[in-house]
Amino acid sequence: MTYYPFVVAAVLFVAGLYGAITSRSYVHLAVCLTVMQASTYVLLLAIGYLRGAAPPITQGQLPGTRLVDPVVQALTLTDIVVSVVVLALILSLAVQAHRRAGTVDPDKLRRIRG
Amino acid sequence: MTSGLTAVLQAVALTLVGVLGVGTVLVRDPLRQVVVNGMLGLSLVVAFAVLQAPDVAIAEVVVSAIAVPMVLLPVIYKTHGGGKG
Amino acid sequence: MNRRVRLVLLMPSLAAILGVLLWGYTGLPNFGTTISSYGQFIDRVAEPQRHVTNLVSAVMFDYRGIDTLVEEFILFASAMGVALLLRSSREVAEQRPRDVVTSDAVRTAGSALAPVMLLFGLWIIAFGYVTPGGGFQGGVAASAGALLLWLAGSYRTLRDLSPTFLVDAAEGLGAASYIGIGLLGLAAGSPFLYNTIPLGTAGTLASGGTIAALNWVAGIEVAAAFVLIYHEFLEEYIQTFTYTKADQ
């Protein structure tokens, strides 16, 4: 387990990148981007984890209990918001591409553009 | 919870995250992708919970159960499932 | 460029990226062995300093409050952007029947679920600085409640009753109030986002000072922004649905 979470993060990053580059649909591509971003959640939380420590909520904890890192959790929350926001924006562009050009395929859209 | 059990749970949850993440990318049909992506979201929730991050786990629950389907499904319906060409 | 050629070119670069990432991670401390001095510091001082028991909310709304401020505005800008991209094109609008999505089942399920979701969301916001949860999580949950309400109570009437500008206003004012609370600090002669409200007792709802206020404001902003975004996407769906019906 020493490196395992980091390996998972790296795999997610590369898998998302692969999916985004080879995607044939902007809808699929947008989801691949969220997979890519999920790698940063895993990495951040893995960095902030301490074995045997409690969640960073002091309610009901004895004073002096070891807690995990609350900072990375706050960063991850911000990260999740960014992820949803980017998804929504790319999808709304994809909807328009479908309406205006009749396709959500990146290659076809490029050809239509000329 | 013993630390050994925690480690096992973490390993299982992270493996699920990895497998489902790769799966989400490889599934090309958007509607099926939504399902796999939802499972990825669920596995992330479990992973966050066993990494002692309940705040993030709740955020991931609401995002992957509500926000993402709410924007994805209408778009998929429009662009891939019927509607005007 | 041919798809196959692209794929062949892509694989080595992806392998290289994976390699660089894994090589980089070897410089990290082993998983679970230690946490940052920053995190340890917050764990030690946050409850005594800020009288909240959810330390994540202390980081989000106080120590790193400006991050969250910007985060709210990212959400704000995105809701504006989605509205700009989808609303403008519908202005060339079509008359369409409105009621298509609300079957009886949806209506019943919605009217039963909506208040539950809404209350659940508000509850998550309310206890955000005491137990896990907070403005963002509760806001998204509450937005689902608001949306179900929208769907359940016949879409048309509710749309006419609560036109978009009501949600627009909630979203804009929510985001503006976050800055307003920050400016309170300036008005008191202290830095922006400095706590100006009595701290109260940790572990109760009356605690946290500005954290509580910012938490609520963020919750309202998040809920409104998501309702706006869902609404724009749902309009797309309804439009498609109408077209399909007309085609048949």
Next chain:
Amino acid sequence: MSLLLPLVVALPLVVAALLAAVGTHLPRVLPDLIAIGTAAAVTAISLLLLLDSGDHPIVYWFGGWRPVPGPGGQPHVIAPGIAFVIDSFAAAEAALAGLAVLATLIFAWRYFETIRHLFHALMLAFLGGMVGFALSGDLFNIFVFFELMSVAGYALCAYRVERPDVLQGSLNFAILNSMGAFAMLMGIAMLYGSTGALNLVDIGSTLSHQHPTGLMVASLTLITVGFLVKAGAAPFHFWLSDAYAVATAAAAAIFTAVMGELAFHVYARIYTTVFAESITGSAAAAVTAALISLAVLSALVGAVMCALEADTKRQVAFLTVSNGGAVLAGIALLNPTGLSCAIMYIVAAGLLRGALMLGLGMVVTRLGTSDELRLRGRGRARRHIPLGVLIALCGLGLAAPPPFGPFLSLSLIYDAVDQAGYGWVAPVLAACVAVSAGTVLRAAARIFLGWGDRTDPLLTEQPEEPQEGEPEPEERGARRRLWMLSPAFALVVAGYGLAFGPHLAAHAIDAARGLQDHAEHARLVLQGIVPAPRPLPDYHPSPLALGYGAASFAGRY
């Protein structure tokens, strides 16, 4: 000052939110006026900050969370809060952003007749994002501002959503920039994991006490990729030409004047405060070599593509890439002269490019297309004279005529690369500047004087169907035309006049020295110890550099 300082970010954001909330109910002119007033206020505060940060950077801790001594005692500290660290460069950059948005809002006065409040809200959020991005001294906070700027940028880019090329350009922009942002965030997370800090200076100090590992190289690479994608440096320039060409003139003017080069600036700041202390000797030389080669590549690719392009807006996009090469060359040297001239060049050339883009927006509005071949001779009418003069002035200014505008900073860049042992880079950059600025003049001559042929086999062929004009209300006489041009002329005047600031170069080099003296900078940021005043360095460009500068001006065709 500490009262005004947070307003530089808070004001545009709060006004954006309020405009979105109640903008639809206000009388028509009010949102325009409010937005313009806000941009003017941001510019004014930034200029005040610029004056105030002359001696040493201003440090502002939000929420009053100043650093505290760490558990290990001195010299380790913990910074629980987020600071803005405002050096002269950052303040100048913020003022540039304010000025560009101000000019654009005046240009776009009643330009968009429908859903204006959304446009204004997004413009102001964009401004807030850019200013915060320039001023923030916290790595994660920089990422968050970066995202705010990007999200507002995607939406503004896709404003004319009805055209497929706009959608394709915006989608590329959004997707590539998001990927860059994720790479950057990966790098940030790795740095946090290894140093336990997010404040730039704090990370830098901690990193310099650690054994160098693969982590440092990997995180530097990831962060570099993220910023180079945003800045559109080769080989990441693909999205840029599409996005700039399809965005409305109002948005494109801000993109080309500020957004891309701002990424270079913030990258330079991160490099100097975080990495410079740990990467020394041969490693630093390797970084310089790598960045210089990217810089030369950007300059060359940008200049060649610019010269071969018939679409004038695309020309400006490639001109931006090419100018970015010169900026990156300055930054790559990792010394005070290089850094200071790069930033001065960003500001001077950015003003001129912004004005140029606004001018081209007018060309599209009046003449219906942005293709220089199709436009040949169509601008010969008398009423187009001011517009022609504007574009010619921008082109001339970008060619760096001595002693105006970007001339001083460009000569400094030539001088700095020469001293650093990259003598061959200076003539290459000079040639690229000459070619790209010459292209603008070529287009101006073809459009407004009717010079040259109607067809040119060298230039990229354009799709047949002519573009329709921007959705702009009909012209209302000469006064209105002048009104729309006046902000662009003001930018040109500012761009030309910038070189005449008293002791400008000396002040800039002084500021760069302050940033690059890590120990002194760390004491200022983390402990609040104000450095002792230094005598201003005495600096004059060498005759060789002046020669290159003059040659690059004379060499345009």
